[in-house]
Amino acid sequence: MTYYRPIPRTDHHHHARPEGALPLAGGWCWFDTVEVLARDAPPRLLPARDLPADVAHRLTAPRPPLSGMDMDAPRLMGILNITPDSFSDGGRHFDPATALAHARAMAQAGADILDVGGESTRPGAAPVPLDEEIARTAPVIAAIRAEIATPISIDTRKTPVADEAFRAGATLVNDVSGFTFDASLAPFASEHALPVCIMHAQGTPETMQQDPRYADVLLDVYDWLGARVEALTALGIPRGRIAVDPGIGFGKTRDHNLRLLQGVSLFHGLGCPVLLGASRKRFIGDLTGTPVASDRVPGSLAIAVMAANQGVQILRVHDVAETRAALDVWDAIRSC
Incomplete structure (x- = not known):
């Protein structure tokens, strides 16, 4: 091939x-x-x-608009983790009022979509019971939707969670398992004409960082995402409603992550918008000597600008205001 x-x-x-x-x-x-x-x-x-x-x-x-976002400029997906144990901001937005305030701040800072998740997928994380994941996410989505017009995505692997999120106002399903964890989730998205994001991961969050191996990480991830796109289109989800994410940090070593970032424009060949989530991840800490996740903003901004130069359409970030400022400067230089 x-x-x-x-x-x-x-x-x-x-x-x-x-x-x-x-x-x-x-x-x-x-x-x-x-x-x-x-x-x-x-x-x-x-x-x-x-x-x-x-x-x-x-x-x-x-690429046609995705969940109301035009794909003619880099779009920012603001991360809202409603978990006690996410790697970067675990516990900070666990209270619904705090979560709503953070969503409001990200929307005002220029987020194009808000990604709400109730199950930590950091390395070593254990699965969350279904009822608990729903209780964390659906009420917050409903509260955001009641006062903020920004689109909302639900970051989940599970159909019941996505269903409650959809009823509360979410309009995109972002699945870190690439719709392999729950066989009913892709048909659910198809039935409700919901756009989706397929992410590549090797292994599960509990095991993925133990010893990830690839023949050629760039081509292996491309082939896997391509096969998942074909599987979803066969279930009635058109290519124009699918975003692809190479899954930085999900079953990847530092060198794997760097190779994927260096070659990320390959993924445009899948014919889908490309979503990249590298914000504050551990390999940035390894490269910059920042063991605390919130100190990794400069490295995260470097990746955001590099991704924009590679045509990546959606950047999933913790630091919306900072990323928006970096891209505003990038855009001004590029288009002068």
């Missing part, structure tokens, strides 16, 4: 953009060269004009 990674550019001026350059996913990046990857051959470069037609279509077609 051959893989094609577009090499994105963001130069705004026409003289910098050669004849034959193609738009990347109908967004703010373009490319005139792709890196051709294979498991049994060294990488090589290919002019974009020589791409197979079906590949070129997948890489260039505009």
Whole structure:
């Protein structure tokens, strides 16, 4: 199998953009060269004009709006963990009033969607009982929906949790298991025409960091996500309602994470919006000597700007105001 990674550019001026350059996913990046990857051959470069037609279509077609968000600029998904034990902000938003205040602050800071989760998926985390996960999430979603217009996603692996969240006003299902944990969750999303995010993880949160291994992490994750996209489209969820997430930190070593970030534009070949969640993760701490998660904002911002340069459409972040400011500066430089 051959893989094609577009090499994105963001130069705004026409003289910098050669004849034959193609738009990347109908967004703010373009490319005139792709890196051709294979498991049994060294990488090589290919002019974009020589791409197979079906590949070129997948890489260039505009992505339709997802849960009300246009995909023509990087969008911010603000993280709202309503858990006592999440790795970065566990316990901080466990009280519904605190959670609502944090949602309000993220919306005012420029979040495009709020991602509400009631089950920690940090390394070593144990599963949460169903009733408890529902009790943490659905009332908070209802309270947010009552006063904030920002779209809400439910971060869950379980259909009953997604069902209660949907009734409370959530309009996207973000599943860290890529819809492999609960066989009824994808049909539920299909039935209610809900957009979804498929994330790659190797193993479960309890075991995923013990000894993750890949033949080629970039291509292995791409193949897995591609197979999940096919499975969901077969269940009636159109490609335009599916976002893909390579799952930074979920069954990945530091080197695996870095390789996925370096090659993240490959995932545009799936024909879906790309969502990236690297905010405050442990490998940033390893790289920057910051054992405390809340000290990892600078490294998180570096990844956000790098991802925007790679055409990544959705950034899942803890620090909405800071990320919005970084992207505002990036955008001003890019489009002057």
